[in-house]
Amino acid sequence: MKPSYLCTREEKNVVLENVPVTGYAAEGKALARVDGKVVFLEGGVVPGDVVDVRLSKNKKDWAEGKATHIRSYSPQRTEPFCEHFGLCGGCKWQMLPYEQQMAYKQQQVEDHLRRIGHLSFPPLEPILGAEHTRRYRNKLEFTFSNKAYLTDAEMPAKGEEIPRRNALGFHIPRLFDKVLDINTCHLMEEPANLIKNTIRAYAEKHDLSYYDIRQQQGWLRNLVLRVCSTGEVMANLVVHHEDEALKGLLDHLLEQVPAITTLLYTINPKKNDTIFDLEPKIWFGKGYVEEKLEDFTFKIGPKSFFQTNTYQGEALYKVTREFAGLTGKETVYDLYCGTGSIGIFVSRQAKKVVGIELIKEAIDDAKENAAANGVANAEFFAGDVIDIADDAFFAAHGAPDVIITDPPRAGMHEKLTAKLLEVAAPRIVYVSCNPATQARDLALLSEKYTIERVRPVDMFPHTHHIENVVLLQRKY
Numbered sequence: 001m002k003p004s005y006l007c008t009r010e011e012k013n014v015v016l017e018n019v020p021v022t023g024y025a026a027e028g029k030a031l032a033r034v035d036g037k038v039v040f041l042e043g044g045v046v047p048g049d050v051v052d053v054r055l056s057k058n059k060k061d062w063a064e065g066k067a068t069h070i071r072s073y074s075p076q077r078t079e080p081f082c083e084h085f086g087l088c089g090g091c092k093w094q095m096l097p098y099e100q101q102m103a104y105k106q107q108q109v110e111d112h113l114r115r116i117g118h119l120s121f122p123p124l125e126p127i128l129g130a131e132h133t134r135r136y137r138n139k140l141e142f143t144f145s146n147k148a149y150l151t152d153a154e155m156p157a158k159g160e161e162i163p164r165r166n167a168l169g170f171h172i173p174r175l176f177d178k179v180l181d182i183n184t185c186h187l188m189e190e191p192a193n194l195i196k197n198t199i200r201a202y203a204e205k206h207d208l209s210y211y212d213i214r215q216q217q218g219w220l221r222n223l224v225l226r227v228c229s230t231g232e233v234m235a236n237l238v239v240h241h242e243d244e245a246l247k248g249l250l251d252h253l254l255e256q257v258p259a260i261t262t263l264l265y266t267i268n269p270k271k272n273d274t275i276f277d278l279e280p281k282i283w284f285g286k287g288y289v290e291e292k293l294e295d296f297t298f299k300i301g302p303k304s305f306f307q308t309n310t311y312q313g314e315a316l317y318k319v320t321r322e323f324a325g326l327t328g329k330e331t332v333y334d335l336y337c338g339t340g341s342i343g344i345f346v347s348r349q350a351k352k353v354v355g356i357e358l359i360k361e362a363i364d365d366a367k368e369n370a371a372a373n374g375v376a377n378a379e380f381f382a383g384d385v386i387d388i389a390d391d392a393f394f395a396a397h398g399a400p401d402v403i404i405t406d407p408p409r410a411g412m413h414e415k416l417t418a419k420l421l422e423v424a425a426p427r428i429v430y431v432s433c434n435p436a437t438q439a440r441d442l443a444l445l446s447e448k449y450t451i452e453r454v455r456p457v458d459m460f461p462h463t464h465h466i467e468n469v470v471l472l473q474r475k476y
């Protein structure tokens with residue numbers, strides 16, 4: 001049967017054979033076209049592969065499925081570097097050479113601006129790639145589970161009992177209680193793996209229980225690590241309850257890993273793993289670490305937000321500052337400012353910086369970071385940007401010359417884009433971690449603005465994620 005016939009019917013579980021993969025779509029899904037219909041593909045395939053696909057969704061204009069068999073491999077492919085490739089949810093693009101990953105990311109930004117935003121824009125400036133393509137994250141969170149994910153090869157025959165194994169690693173996407181045991185992760189500098197493996201060896205030797213999230217039983221829950229470019233290392237061990245085993249474990253860890261500069265533990269008796277509403281306790285050290293962007297120092301506590309790739313974070317902020325075109329005379333608004341890092345980074349080139357952020361603790365950090373860096377021309381305000389940035393606020397703090405906006409993945413609220421059109425600052429620099437919502441927002445802003453510059457920045461090599469910076473200039 002010809003694939004085209006199968007694909008034109010709206011049936012699920014259809015298998016298409018010999019499908020050439022042609023590109024990437026949003027969210028890192030590979031893409032094929034079968035008889036004019038777009039097919040989104042999962043299953044670790046890359047453009048140039050020819051695959052068989054089992055469809056899980058089959059609509060009139062598009063379908064979705066998983067590659068069940070790779071008939072021929074793309075010449076673009078390269079050998080993945082990680083032993084956990086294919087199971088772990090991170091570094092999914094490592095079978096593509098880095099140059100190729102960047103080309104796809106750049107293409108994706110361009111496609112979104114064109115197809116979603118229907119925008120006119122100048123040629124994109126070359127994507128700013130990373131020098132550190134591995135071990136680039138300053139934060140990682142590992143999970144303990146008494147239910148290790150078992151590969152097909154490890155699964156017993158039908159009818160036999162499924163063996164139980166402990167795991168310390170990452171959640172398997174879409175399987176909330178299954179954790180993939182990670183031996184070596186390539187996302188963070190050492191001593192990240194050493195810390196993780198030291199704790200695991202001690203826990204196994206002393207028979208310490210790993211948490212069972214379904215049964216709500218067990219002791220060891222999470223391990224949050226920060227390894228900073230400054231050399232500082234913070235570990236926060238999350239356990240279910242106070243226990244006498246804690247002292248032995250933490251002291252052993254400090255002895256084995258002298259590079260740890262601060263060690264904390266957090267008691268989490270809750271059903272879920274979030275620790276933002278819990279108070280970590282300091283076991284050793286000052287209780288926080290410091291990161292540097294140029295010569296600015298940022299204090300990072302166990303609950304603080306900070307760009308997870310310090311090197312590319314700095315690169316992103318440099319592009320943002322360059323696009324802002326500051327001369328020292330401008331009033332700059334930093335919307336969605338987090339812990340104020342962009343605002344602080346541009347403060348020396350601005351007359352004044354005004355930051356707005358939803359999370360109060362982040363604003364507390366922003367104020368502290370500004371003071372610690374001797375930044376006296378920045379003010380930070382906590383609250384929803386839609387509520388705060390009203391006429392009275394702009395009147396009180398001054399008409400903006402430049403607005404920098406860095407919203408979460410969902411992009412800006414329509415009310416905010418409407419407000420930005422009303423305020424009509426001469427320049428807007430839009431930093432985005434989701435070019436799809438950015439393109440949507442830019443289309444609204446195009447009523448009064450033209451796109452002057454576009455530059456993608458790669459913050460997360462080997463993933464499909466992409467950051468994009470756009471400079472908008474008021475038309476009149």
Ligand SMILES: C[S@@+](CC[C@H](N)C(=O)[O-])C[C@H]1O[C@@H](n2cnc3c(N)ncnc32)[C@H](O)[C@@H]1O
Pocket residue numbers: 305306307336337338339340341342356357358359362383384385386406407408409433
């Ligand atoms: C992509 S982060 C940007 C952080 C910051 N610019 C940086 O570079 O570290 C988006 C931020 O927007 C904040 N946020 C989300 N919704 C918001 C809202 N409605 N009003 C103000 N801030 C919001 C989040 O808490 C988060 O800190």
